[in-house]
Amino acid sequence: MNAPIVSRSGRNPSRPWSLFLLLCGTLLALSGCESAGSSPGSSPGGARASGSLRVLATTGMIADSARQIAGEDAEVTALMGPGVDPHLYQPTTRDQRRLREAQLVLYNGLHLEGKMVEVFESLSREKRVVAVSEEISPERLLAWADSVGMHDPHVWFDVGLWKTAVETMIAAFCEADPPHAADYRARGAAYLIELEKLDGYCRQRVEELAPERRVLITSHDAFHYLGRAYGFEVVGIQGISTESEAGLKRLTDTVDLIRARGIRAIFPESSVPRAAIERVAADARVLLGAELYSDALGPADGPAGTYIGMIRSNIDAIVTALSGELK
Numbered sequence: 081m082n083a084p085i086v087s088r089s090g091r092n093p094s095r096p097w098s099l100f101l102l103l104c105g106t107l108l109a110l111s112g113c114e115s116a117g118s119s120p121g122s123s124p125g126g127a128r129a130s131g132s133l134r135v136l137a138t139t140g141m142i143a144d145s146a147r148q149i150a151g152e153d154a155e156v157t158a159l160m161g162p163g164v165d166p167h168l169y170q171p172t173t174r175d176q177r178r179l180r181e182a183q184l185v186l187y188n189g190l191h192l193e194g195k196m197v198e199v200f201e202s203l204s205r206e207k208r209v210v211a212v213s214e215e216i217s218p219e220r221l222l223a224w225a226d227s228v229g230m231h232d233p234h235v236w237f238d239v240g241l242w243k244t245a246v247e248t249m250i251a252a253f254c255e256a257d258p259p260h261a262a263d264y265r266a267r268g269a270a271y272l273i274e275l276e277k278l279d280g281y282c283r284q285r286v287e288e289l290a291p292e293r294r295v296l297i298t299s300h301d302a303f304h305y306l307g308r309a310y311g312f313e314v315v316g317i318q319g320i321s322t323e324s325e326a327g328l329k330r331l332t333d334t335v336d337l338i339r340a341r342g343i344r345a346i347f348p349e350s351s352v353p354r355a356a357i358e359r360v361a362a363d364a365r366v367l368l369g370a371e372l373y374s375d376a377l378g379p380a381d382g383p384a385g386t387y388i389g390m391i392r393s394n395i396d397a398i399v400t401a402l403s404g405e406l407k
């Protein structure tokens with residue numbers, strides 16, 4: 081098994097973020113809106129030496145949410161572009177330079193970035209490296225079926241869980257750049273309201289499906305949080321990590337399930353090869369629905385180029401295909 085998740089440096093991961101923000105605000109007030117307890121640039125990876133705070137996020141989902149908090153006070157870049165699989169991603173030499181140059185690194189954690197655990201551990205000795213999932217309590221996490229003691233990392237599919245991740249990001253921005261804490265908090269609060277609306281939209285769309293139609297079959301096991309939050313039974317023909325290939329038995333079991341339940345559509349994913357899901361669709365003579373965005377956003381100029389767009393696009397595609405509106 082891999083090493084445990086890296087916690088935010090210099091901070092107790094179990095401390096509620098709201099308490100931290102309160103403390104942050106108090107320190108700001110006491111220090112007359114100067115950076116908390118240190119002059120800018122005095123600590124490596126801490127307050128800014130000059131210009132905007134440089135933030136590097138691993139996935140597009142984290143980068144997009146971080147940009148909503150950052151506004152013009154920080155510059156956020158994503159390590160992984162559209163269609164990139166984070167389970168298998170290994171940083172290039174150029175990526176390693178970007179990781180070194182960033183003042184704040186945001187990653188998903190829960191071993192989503194399975195090949196980067198050692199990179200994060202090493203970086204956390206010199207700068208702020210934050211797993212955005214770290215404040216989600218273990219009771220709200222699902223088990224990783226193939227790995228004892230580990231949790232399913234695909235937390236962004238339950239918008240309620242992602243709100244907790246966004247709260248962790250807000251706290252990280254505030255900690256890394258105290259002079260702009262009030263702005264980060266204000267933009268973060270506005271974004272959390274948008275996420276609340278998104279959660280409501282998902283629930284409303286699912287209501288359009290008869291309960292027996294709420295079965296979601298996809299390329300890999302990414303959608304269990306979506307299933308739990310919005311009431312779908314979920315089957316992935318590959319495991320939680322795309323590292324394991326779909327076994328023949330799992331393929332034939334899935335075909336049997338589709339036939340037995342009269343399921344109308346199954347779904348390929350943007351960041352997973354389509355061969356296995358296409359084979360199941362052909363064998364079961366079932367419709368292949370629109371491609372779902374699972375572990376990466378769509379192209380920046382498309383409808384799934386943001387986190388909110390990705391979630392809306394997925395739920396729309398699922399409801400449309402499973403309701404039988406696609407022929």
Ligand SMILES: [Zn+2]
Nearest residue numbers: 302320321375
């Ligand atoms: Zn995945």
